[in-house]
Amino acid sequence: MWILYLSLTVLLLILTLLPKIQHSHWVFRVPEFGKIQITFFTLFTIILGFFVGSSEYLWYYQGLLVLIFIHHSVILIKYTPLYPVKKFTQKYQSSDRIHFISANVYQFNREYDRFIQLIEKYRPEMFLTMESNGDWEQALRKLEKDYPYQHKVTLENTYGMHFYSKIRMEESRTHYFVADDIPSIEAHLKTEDGFSFVFFGVHPPPPSPTEEETSKERDGDLLSTAKRVIEIKKPVIVVGDFNNVAWSKSSILFRKTSHLIDPRIGRSFVSTFHAKYKLLRFPIDLMFHSEEIFIDDLKTLENFGSDHLPVYCEFFIDHEQEEKQEKKSIMRPLKKKLKPKK
Known part of the structure; x- marks a missing residue:
């Protein structure tokens, strides 16, 4: 289970960092598409970390995963009802629906x-x-x-x-x-x-x-x-x-x-x-x-x-x-x- 945890952590870090590189090749651009899935997998890996047993480096990895989760969440929360935006109501001057x-x-x-x-x-x-x-x-x-x-x-x-x-x-x-x-x-x-x-x-x-x-x-x-x-x-x-x-x-x-x-x-x-x-x-x-x-x-x-x-x-x-x-x-x-x- 430790190997699975470590592998997921490294993979999630790579998928997070690749889009930061300003290169137009698909390898660097495609990970942007999966930000929602990456966020959920990061949360899953954090939870998995509590079951892998003790390790002197565990909390370093957990801390890294928390940072990855926060990074993606800050971006994604804008595209949810939790993000405040001004609401408008239809007035009589406006068009039909x-x-x-x-x-x-x-x-x-x-x-x-x-x-x-x-x-x-x-x-x-x-x-x-x-x-x-x-x-x-x-x-x-x-x-x-x-x-x-x-x-x-x-x-x-x-x-x-x-x-x-x-x-x-x-x-x-x-x-x-x-x-x-x-x-x-x-x-x-x-x-x-x-x-x-x-x-x-x-x-x-x-x-x-x-x-x-x-x-x-x-x-x-x-x-x-x-x-x-x-x-x-x-x-x-x-x-x-x-x-x-x-x-x-x-x-x-x-x-x-x-x-x-x-x-x-x-x-x-x-x-x-x-x-x-x-x-x-x-x-x-x-x-x-x-x-x-x-x-x-x-x-x-x-x-x-x-x-x-x-x-x-x-x-x-x-x-x-x-x-x-x-x-x-x-x-x-x-x-x-x-x-x-x-």
Whole structure:
């Protein structure tokens, strides 16, 4: 049992230190995904330490494990209801509730009807599919009557994307920020009650031994999206399979560059992958939004045969918040002009 305890301690230390090394190779980036599991295994190893027998070095190892546990817990607690965040209530100036579903359907999943039943059950105003190829596009045609606005990027390389909306789409475009076979969707929408917003769908490639050796392409795609977001003067939502976790440095850089909000903070992890293995499930299907958008509900839905669980979101847009932001931007230069000279 001592050998098991010692081996777990060394492994947990390595998995904690590897992401601290600023290198883009997947070996250094993949341990970031398992922070939740690492935290639980650290707690398990601490408990195991009380049963391994006496050793003159035991309490040094226990102290190290406690430090590892605290390190991960301080980061993860932000993504739980224990972390205090300001709560907002819907006002009369705000939009009607809007709902969307984002789902990596897994290109080789043939259970099209289960996904269609999911959409018919929850009836979102919008939904985004990733890894959707020609077969998926054909299967989803039965929904086009209910979703007259569409943007389709049909690919057979597991990076196809399809966006369907009941809300009027004023314009849309496909971006290829870092590669000509890795698309992102930008859709400008306007609700019946006059609220305009922009929906981004993203799906950058993961750093892994089977796909991209490094995270450079993923991080470059996300940073390019962030730079595009700050050019837009409307409320924005960015949704998709980021192949990343919210606490990674590249996700934090994306959030800071785009000036968007991570709705997981103060809420929950919303873990999506792998759908079949609950204990090995990572929160890699992310969402970020601008200040004018307020999230009422964010959760995973039932599995429909994919390796990802779908993400369901309910939100509203607040014009009053937009006006506040406009006033801030107007007042800043005005204050500078009125500032008395010394």
